[in-house]
Amino acid sequence: xxxxxxxxxxxxxxxxxxxxxxxxxxxxxxxxxxxxxxxxxxxxxxxxxxxxxxxxxxxxxxxxxxxxxxxxxxxxxxxxxxxxxxxxxxxxxxxxxxxxxxxxxxxxxxxxxxxxxxxxxxxxxxxxxxxxxxxxxxxxxxxxxxxxxxxxxxxxxxxxxxxxxxxxxxxxxxxxxxxxxxxxxxxxxxxxxxxxxxxxxxxxxxxxxxxxxxxx
Amino acid sequence: xxxxxxxxxxxxxxxxxxxxxxxxxxxxxxxxxxxxxxxxxxxxxxxxxxxxxxxxxxxxxxxxxxxxxxxxxxxxxxxxxxxxxxxxxxxxxxxxxxxxxxxxxxxxxxxxxxxxxxxxxxxxxxxxxxxxxxxxxxxxxxxxxxxxxxxxxxxxxxxxxxxxxxxxxxxxxxxxxxxxxxxxxxxxxxxxxxxxxxxxxxxxxxxxxxxxxxxxxxxxxxxxxxxxxxxxxxxxxxxxxxxxxxxxxxxxxxxxxxx
Numbered sequence: 001x002x003x004x005x006x007x008x009x010x011x012x013x014x015x016x017x018x019x020x021x022x023x024x025x026x027x028x029x030x031x032x033x034x035x036x037x038x039x040x041x042x043x044x045x046x047x048x049x050x051x052x053x054x055x056x057x058x059x060x061x062x063x064x065x066x067x068x069x070x071x072x073x074x075x076x077x078x079x080x081x082x083x084x085x086x087x088x089x090x091x092x093x094x095x096x097x098x099x100x101x102x103x104x105x106x107x108x109x110x111x112x113x114x115x116x117x118x119x120x121x122x123x124x125x126x127x128x129x130x131x132x133x134x135x136x137x138x139x140x141x142x143x144x145x146x147x148x149x150x151x152x153x154x155x156x157x158x159x160x161x162x163x164x165x166x167x168x169x170x171x172x173x174x175x176x177x178x179x180x181x182x183x184x185x186x187x188x189x190x191x192x193x194x195x196x197x198x199x200x201x202x203x204x205x206x207x208x209x210x211x212x213x214x215x216x
Numbered sequence: 217x218x219x220x221x222x223x224x225x226x227x228x229x230x231x232x233x234x235x236x237x238x239x240x241x242x243x244x245x246x247x248x249x250x251x252x253x254x255x256x257x258x259x260x261x262x263x264x265x266x267x268x269x270x271x272x273x274x275x276x277x278x279x280x281x282x283x284x285x286x287x288x289x290x291x292x293x294x295x296x297x298x299x300x301x302x303x304x305x306x307x308x309x310x311x312x313x314x315x316x317x318x319x320x321x322x323x324x325x326x327x328x329x330x331x332x333x334x335x336x337x338x339x340x341x342x343x344x345x346x347x348x349x350x351x352x353x354x355x356x357x358x359x360x361x362x363x364x365x366x367x368x369x370x371x372x373x374x375x376x377x378x379x380x381x382x383x384x385x386x387x388x389x390x391x392x393x394x395x396x397x398x399x400x401x402x403x404x405x406x407x408x409x410x411x412x413x414x415x416x417x418x419x420x421x422x423x424x425x426x427x428x429x430x431x432x433x434x435x436x437x438x439x440x441x442x443x444x445x446x447x448x449x450x451x452x453x454x455x456x457x458x459x460x461x462x463x464x465x466x467x468x469x470x471x472x473x474x475x
Contacts (some may be wrong), residue, residue, distance in 0.1 A: 043301045117283050118320035118379075122334035122386055123310025125303065132337060136324050 003179035004189055014171030015193045021085065021157040021167060022197060025092035026150050032093060033100025038130055040105050051101070059098040063159050067091045071163050088160040096153045103145040107138030140212045147205035151198045168193050231258035233292075234390050234421050235280060240289035242275060249275050250286065251445035257390070262422045264432040264453070267442035268468055273425045274317075276442070277394045280423065281312040294389055310338050313383030313391040317398050319375040321367035321382070327354065328363040331382045338386065346385075353381040357411050373404030377411055384415075391415065393424040427472060429457060441465045 039051035058066070070087040074080075081087045111134050119129040161170035172190035176183045235257040242250040249272045257263050265273045278284040280291060282298050282305060291298045293312060299305045321330050331350035335341040341349070354360040357377040359370070367375055376396055383391060393412065397405045409431050416422055416435035426432070432439055432453045439456040441449040443464045449456065460466050 112320075114316060114318055114320035115322065118314075118316065118322065118382075120283065120306070121281060121309055121312070121314035121316075122382065123306050123338040124334070125306045126301075128337055132333065133322055133324075 003175070003182040004185055007175050007179070007186070010171050010175065011189060011193070014166060014168040014190075015196075017085070017165065017167040018154070018157050018169075018193070019197060021088055021092060021160060021165070022150075022154040025089050025096060025157070026153055028089070028093040029096035029100045029149075029153065030146075032097035034104050034135070036097060036101035037104035037108060038127075040101065041108055041130075043126055055098045055101050058094055059102070061095075063091070063095050063156055064162070066095050067159055067163050070094075083164050085160075085165055088157075088163060088165045092153060092156060092160070095156070096149060099149045099152070100146065103149055104135075104138065104142055106145065107140075107142030108134055110141045111137045136212075140209070143205050143209045143212070147202055150201055154194060154197050154201070231260065232294075233257070234259045234261075234294055235423065236290075236292040237276075237280075238290045238292075240276075240279065240286050240291060242272075242279065242284065242286045248445050250279065253289070253445075253447055255440065255447060257421060257423055259389075259421055260419045261437045262416045262420075262424065262435050263438050263440055264436040265423065265425045265440045265442060266427060266432070266468075271442040272445040273442045274394050277392050277423060277425045280390075280392055281309045281314055283314075306338070310334070310386050311389045313386060313388035315376070315379050315383055315391065315393045315396045317395040319367070319372070319379045319399070321375055321378055323367055326364050326366060327359065327370065327378050330367065330378060331385050334382065334386045349385055350381070353384050354378070356384075356414075357381045358407070371404060372400045373407045376400065376404075376408045380408075380411055380415075390421040390423065393422065393426065395425050395427075397426065397428055429472070433457065441468070443468070 036051045036055060039047045040055070042048055042051075067088070070081065070091045071083070074087075081090070108130075115133055115137060116129050119133040124132065157167055158169035160167055161173070168190050172187055175186045179186060233256045235255075237253050237255045240250050240253040241248070251272075253272075253276060255263075255276075265276065267273050275284050279286050280293070282291075293308055296308065299308060321327075322333065325333065328347065328350055331353060332343070332346040335346040335349060336343060351360055351363065354363055357380055359374050359377050359381070362370055362374060362378075367378070370378065380396075396412070397408050400408065405428070409428060412422070412424070412431065413435045422435075424431070424436070436453045439449075439451055439453050440447055441456065441460070441462070441464075448462045449460060449465050451461070456465070457469065460469060
């Protein structure tokens, strides 16, 4: 128990880093993923192809490989990123946006084609049709799968531990090494920290879901 | 000047052609859904398109504002050939009102917002002005008392009348109706048809895909009969219904008139 109390500051640092990675990558992924989803339903074939290739490549690549690409491969090509959280955020965003895209796209497909047709029929362009008519209605069915994606992202931040980022999991590993007798307690504490992020996220999703509900 | 007291005849005369289809073809896989269609609709004319299901009449209607693309031929609206996807097409669609079988009101917006969306976002009208226009139109179709409700709270007939108001809010040059009463309960058909007859009397150019013979008799200048992707017959309503010239039309009429 002493170990837990005395290592509180390190816990908090790790927690903050995990939270930062999750929130920043999450926000960026939502934006990039939505743009990708829009491209995947674009009237221009070339845009659809680009987005599809991106999504299929990234979501079928293990996250660790994405990290290795940004941390080790990209520098050899001359793009040197500062070590630490920047490449971690980029890697997490690259990876997560592909999943966000697919969740949003399924939401877009759940809106009846007639809605988009009616929007186009009054003269709205492709972007306005998506933004004003389709996406607001897609939101309703997108919230549950999106929260899955964001919870997965929160846990995926632990992969950054292998790449010189001191977040919750690497903090936990270090603490367990220093206090071998309290391993269970320390790792339990780490697990609780993840729950502190993911459970409110789930609750927030429920609240958002109730707000965007309307009868069809 | 346009002559407002035109005879209700199928002749095109000197009136301006608003919609012109020339040698239009379209296939759905094996199916030749539009087979060499030639059709001209003049300003102020009301054309009713009828035919058995699968005859291509809905596709024809949807092709006119390019909700369906065509394989060959040209479609002109007010002298301009339909543009490819893009800004110009959006602009043209704003000039062509469309009413769908399934209403397609924006489910997440109120009745009023459904009508004001186009004027505000496409015509950049000020919000207050758009609201005023919308209320005028909603009053005209008799659903102004429902302005702040969501579409799902309205009956089918009311929803379809809102959809007509939404299309009118863009001040279209021509209105397309794709089986506007086919999804309605029988007692609601009249309220929608009444609005359409009103529009026709005021001189709106209309292309109406429907099986409502009463409407065709009352409001149409011309009936176009389609079967298997072809226009088989064009005639004034009275002549078409009493003495159709093709066997296919006779057969079709005998089926729908005595069911």
